[in-house]
Amino acid sequence: MTAAPTVELDGVSVAYGRRLALRNVSGRFEPGSLTAVVGANGAGKSTLLKTIAGLLKPCRGHVRPPAGVRCRTLAYLPQIADIDRSFPITVEDTLTAGAWRQIGALGGVTAAIRQRMTEALSTVGLAGFGERPMDSLSGGQFQRVLFARSMLQAASVILLDEPFHAMDAHTTADLLALLQRWHAEGRTLIVALHDLAMVRRHFPRTLLLAREVVAWGPTETVLDEPYRRTMARAPDGWNSAPPHHLHLAD
Numbered sequence: 001m002t003a004a005p006t007v008e009l010d011g012v013s014v015a016y017g018r019r020l021a022l023r024n025v026s027g028r029f030e031p032g033s034l035t036a037v038v039g040a041n042g043a044g045k046s047t048l049l050k051t052i053a054g055l056l057k058p059c060r061g062h063v064r065p066p067a068g069v070r071c072r073t074l075a076y077l078p079q080i081a082d083i084d085r086s087f088p089i090t091v092e093d094t095l096t097a098g099a100w101r102q103i104g105a106l107g108g109v110t111a112a113i114r115q116r117m118t119e120a121l122s123t124v125g126l127a128g129f130g131e132r133p134m135d136s137l138s139g140g141q142f143q144r145v146l147f148a149r150s151m152l153q154a155a156s157v158i159l160l161d162e163p164f165h166a167m168d169a170h171t172t173a174d175l176l177a178l179l180q181r182w183h184a185e186g187r188t189l190i191v192a193l194h195d196l197a198m199v200r201r202h203f204p205r206t207l208l209l210a211r212e213v214v215a216w217g218p219t220e221t222v223l224d225e226p227y228r229r230t231m232a233r234a235p236d237g238w239n240s241a242p243p244h245h246l247h248l249a250d
Contacts, residue, residue, distance in 0.1 A: 005156070022209075037192045051063060073156045077161065117152065124151075139166055203219055
């Protein structure tokens with residue numbers, strides 16, 4: 001795994017047609033940080049992650065390092081609802097896709113890579129699942145495979161979009177433990193979440209979005225006064241104009 005870079009956003013705005021989904025987002029995710037991205041539906045959480053991953057291009061502003069550099073050090077897990085689970089491949093095929101940088105376009109799966117696949121499946125509690133079709137897995141099993149694939153990518157920056165949505169308590173606990181392991185290894189983790197109790201327990205830093213930055217800093221500060229003030233201003237689900245952004249010192 002290469003050293004995690006600083007991921008910096010400089011005045012990033014993203015639009016879908018004429019609708020502005022993100023406005024003037026600036027800030028940085030420090031190497032090795034563990035950050036939750038929170039906000040109401042439509043606040044721009046998924047858009048932010050896709051922009052950092054290089055899947056969306058800002059209409060204004062920049063993300064650094066640029067997408068071509070980030071793609072070599074970054075893993076992105078979209079929401080499970082956005083993934084076509086009917087595609088006829090096995091668990092092993094899915095993990096092989098995670099190791100493509102080591103395999104190369106014309107290379108084969110070496111014994112060392114196959115051993116890493118076995119270890120990754122064991123780590124996520126799916127030992128012996130390599131030959132299972134992906135469309136035969138439960139939602140929790142499917143998400144565990146995606147986490148195992150991220151392990152094969154050896155990425156230093158990992159983006160996860162609502163990774164625990166509709167997961168059972170056992171799967172959630174196991175995958176949270178894996179996040180903590182990645183964090184201890186010095187990886188940068190940026191996770192879109194809606195469960196504020198989980199954020200308070202497990203995430204030291206939080207970015208609160210309402211299409212722009214409301215607050216960004218230590219979780220205990222962001223989810224205190226700025227959060228309450230923002231929700232009081234927009235009881236209709238944040239449909240009002242977003243407030244001026246506020247950066248919080250450590």
